[in-house]
Amino acid sequence: MGEAIVITSGKGGVGKTTTTANLGTSLALLDKKVCLIDTDIGLRNLDVIMGLENRIIYDIVDVLEKRCKISQALIKDKRFDCLYLLPAAQTSDKSALTPEGMVQIIEELKPDYDYILIDCPAGIEQGYRNAVAGADKSIVVTTPEKSSVRDADRIIGLLEQEDMEPPHLIINRIRNHMIKNGDMLDVDEIIQVLSIDLLGIVADDDDVIKASNHGEPVAFQPNTRASIAYRNIARRILGESVPLLSLEEKVSFLDKVKKAFGIKK
Amino acid sequence: MASNKWITIKGTRDGLTLFMNDQCAWNELLEELEEILSTKHMAADEPLITVKIELGNRYVTNQQEQTLREFIRKHNKLVVDKIASNVILKEEALQWKEETDVNLHNKIIRSGQVLEINGDLLLVGDVNPGGKIIATGNIFVMGNLRGIAHAGADGNRDAVIAAAHMAPSQLRIAEVISRSPDADSEGVPMECGFIDSKGEQIVMDRISTIARSRPDLNAFERRVMNG
Numbered sequence: 177m178g179e180a181i182v183i184t185s186g187k188g189g190v191g192k193t194t195t196t197a198n199l200g201t202s203l204a205l206l207d208k209k210v211c212l213i214d215t216d217i218g219l220r221n222l223d224v225i226m227g228l229e230n231r232i233i234y235d236i237v238d239v240l241e242k243r244c245k246i247s248q249a250l251i252k253d254k255r256f257d258c259l260y261l262l263p264a265a266q267t268s269d270k271s272a273l274t275p276e277g278m279v280q281i282i283e284e285l286k287p288d289y290d291y292i293l294i295d296c297p298a299g300i301e302q303g304y305r306n307a308v309a310g311a312d313k314s315i316v317v318t319t320p321e322k323s324s325v326r327d328a329d330r331i332i333g334l335l336e337q338e339d340m341e342p343p344h345l346i347i348n349r350i351r352n353h354m355i356k357n358g359d360m361l362d363v364d365e366i367i368q369v370l371s372i373d374l375l376g377i378v379a380d381d382d383d384v385i386k387a388s389n390h391g392e393p394v395a396f397q398p399n400t401r402a403s404i405a406y407r408n409i410a411r412r413i414l415g416e417s418v419p420l421l422s423l424e425e426k427v428s429f430l431d432k433v434k435k436a437f438g439i440k441k
Numbered sequence: 442m443a444s445n446k447w448i449t450i451k452g453t454r455d456g457l458t459l460f461m462n463d464q465c466a467w468n469e470l471l472e473e474l475e476e477i478l479s480t481k482h483m484a485a486d487e488p489l490i491t492v493k494i495e496l497g498n499r500y501v502t503n504q505q506e507q508t509l510r511e512f513i514r515k516h517n518k519l520v521v522d523k524i525a526s527n528v529i530l531k532e533e534a535l536q537w538k539e540e541t542d543v544n545l546h547n548k549i550i551r552s553g554q555v556l557e558i559n560g561d562l563l564l565v566g567d568v569n570p571g572g573k574i575i576a577t578g579n580i581f582v583m584g585n586l587r588g589i590a591h592a593g594a595d596g597n598r599d600a601v602i603a604a605a606h607m608a609p610s611q612l613r614i615a616e617v618i619s620r621s622p623d624a625d626s627e628g629v630p631m632e633c634g635f636i637d638s639k640g641e642q643i644v645m646d647r648i649s650t651i652a653r654s655r656p657d658l659n660a661f662e663r664r665v666m667n668g
Contacts (some may be wrong), residue, residue: 230528326552329569368568369587371549 178289180282181413182311182401186327188298190319191348191378194388196295197225198395198403200314202410204259205395208290213262213281215307216297217273218323220264226253227391228261237265240277246284255396260289270302274306275309282310293415300334308335314343315375320350320361329370346409349383351380352423376409377420378402447473449600456522463497467505471512474555478516492519496526540577550574550588557594579603579658585628589613598636601655603648606657607632612643 183196193216200212213358214222217237223229234249238327246262253259262281265272278294285292296307308314314335318328328345335343347363367374378384381402387394395406401421408418447462447470461470492513501509501524510521529537543561550556550564552571561578568574572588579600586604589660591613593600598615610629611620614636633651637644651658 223547326571331550333554336551368585369567370569 177287178211178292179313180286180292180294180311180355181313181315182296182307183315183317184296184304184331185298185317185324186300186331187318187324190317190324191250192298192317193221193225193295194384194393195315195317195346195348195378195406196293197222197388197393198406199410199413200226200291200293201393201395201421203291203293203406203413204253204256205407206410206414207258208414209258209288210291210293211260211262211285211289213292213294214264214297215294215303216337217264217268217270217271217303218266219297220266222295222392223251223261223263225388225393226261228253228263229391232263233439235263235265236281237268237272239281240273246281255392266300268299270306273303275304275305278306279310300331304331304334308338311338311340313341314338315346316343316370316372317346318366318370319348320355320363320366322361325361325366325369332370332372342372344373345370346375347377349380350377350423355423374420376405377413377423378405379411379421379423448477450477456493457519458493458495460495461497461499463499467501471508474509474512478513478519487518489518489520489521493522494524496524498527500526500528500530507536543581544576549584552588568609576600577586598640599655601633601635601651601658603633604631606630607634607645611657614643617643 183192183199184266185192195216196212196288200210203210212222212226213236214220215236223232228251231251236245236249238244250260250262253261282292294307294311297303316328316332316335318324332343347366350363351360355362361375363374379401381394381400383397383400384402385393387397394400395403397403405421407419411418447465451458451460489647494509498532506524509524513519513521540560541560542637543563544558545563545565546556547565549566550568550572552569555562555573555575556562557575559577562574562576562580563583563650564574564581565583568582568588568590569584570587573591574580574588575591575594577593577595577597580590580602582590582604584604585606586609588609589611590602590609592602593615596615598617600614602612602614606628607630608626609621611618612634614634617636619642632645633648634645634649635654636642
């Protein structure tokens with residue numbers, strides 16, 4: 177019996193979809209059977225980041241309105257056999273989905289998967305309620321910005337009213353040099369305000385955007401900082417205890433030599 | 442006077458006090474009061490006399506109290522200052538208790554959440570930015586106060602707001618509102634806010650000094666003594 181985890185944030189643009197794609201990929205790398213559900217009806221993105229956009233035939237609204245079976249709507253990932261995506265509809269609006277419908281779909285998927293990751297739309301209205309309805313656990317994504325932490329706090333308050341475990345936190349897009357200068361909230365400060373368990377931190381990394389644009393989640397790459405961070409988070413979801421990554425950028429000896437000779441800035 | 446069976450009048454420096462027997466019938470009492478008041482004629486140039494009424498162990502309803510006040514007001518130069526009784530309704534007593542109880546809450550008030558209570562609030566936990574706590578009495582926060590706190594919400598200007606770490610976005614006491622300075626401040630440990638002696642604005646001070654400005658923080662005792 178699988179576990180349904182909703183990934184949410186309140187605020188838009190903090191990296192919910194990227195996080196969902198990368199955690200799904202990381203869990204699949206660890207040989208878990210994973211299904212990703214995009215609930216952002218009308219503004220679907222998860223398929224783009226996964227590079228599966230051209231394979232969509234049916235979507236979640238088709239499933240709910242009984243135009244197809246759930247197995248017909250699921251898209252198998254091109255890299256893994258154990259990773260599937262249930263895409264959102266692009267043409268319907270949010271009212272096409274209901275909390276009851278979500279519960280029904282998730283219950284149907286649970287026996288076949290180890291993890292079901294639900295990508296939640298921004299906001300706290302209907303879309304949020306749909307995404308949260310069938311979830312057993314929740315992950316809140318925030319960035320080290322005041323507005324984003326404020327919204328995360330709001331969403332944690334709402335999640336605490338739901339019948340599920342206390343939410344876990346991922347802090348995304350951390351820029352170490354800004355934290356050092358005191359221009360950005362640091363990790364401890366955020367945790368002190370939100371007072372929930374930290375699941376992981378992800379540094380702001382150009383590779384993430386590059387990878388997303390190529391339709392290949394960054395977690396797939398062997399050794400960028402972001403991919404290691406996402407894979408560590410996946411291991412923590414499985415119950416392993418993995419220390420947090422240091423935010424310091426490691427400079428290799430070769431790079432130091434290159435820098436000394438002015439080859440690399 | 443032979444007719445004065447149920448009512449005793451005493452004069453004090455502050456005016457007259459009428460002690461009313463609490464065993465006789467209400468009608469008898471009113472009749473006698475009428476009789477007393479009509480026999481005492483005041484000269485027009487005498488100053489106003491305030492009257493205090495001691496009801497002893499008699500309970501009067503609001504309507505009865507109203508009648509009593511009107512009865513006395515009919516006669517010039519007499520003003521009812523206060524009607525005191527030793528007894529109150531159970532209902533009222535419970536309401537007093539609720540209003541003056543210290544309510545313990547153990548949670549985090551997050552952005553968008555509001556905690557509203559009757560009486561004093563003792564919050565073991567934080568109030569995050571965007572969160573709001575409202576109490577009719579005092580507010581004590583054992584944690585970080587970063588949101589909005591409103592003490593004395595139905596007009597009690599004596600209420601105070603104390604926090605283990607004070608960094609609020611706004612403090613409100615009764616109808617007075619103060620906001621945090623625009624410059625980003627770290628907050629101050631162990632602080633307390635209350636309305637200053639001029640009654641104009643909320644001032645902040647260390648918690649340890651609160652005993653001086655509000656010696657009778659315990660609202661229940663204060664209410665029992667003053668009625």
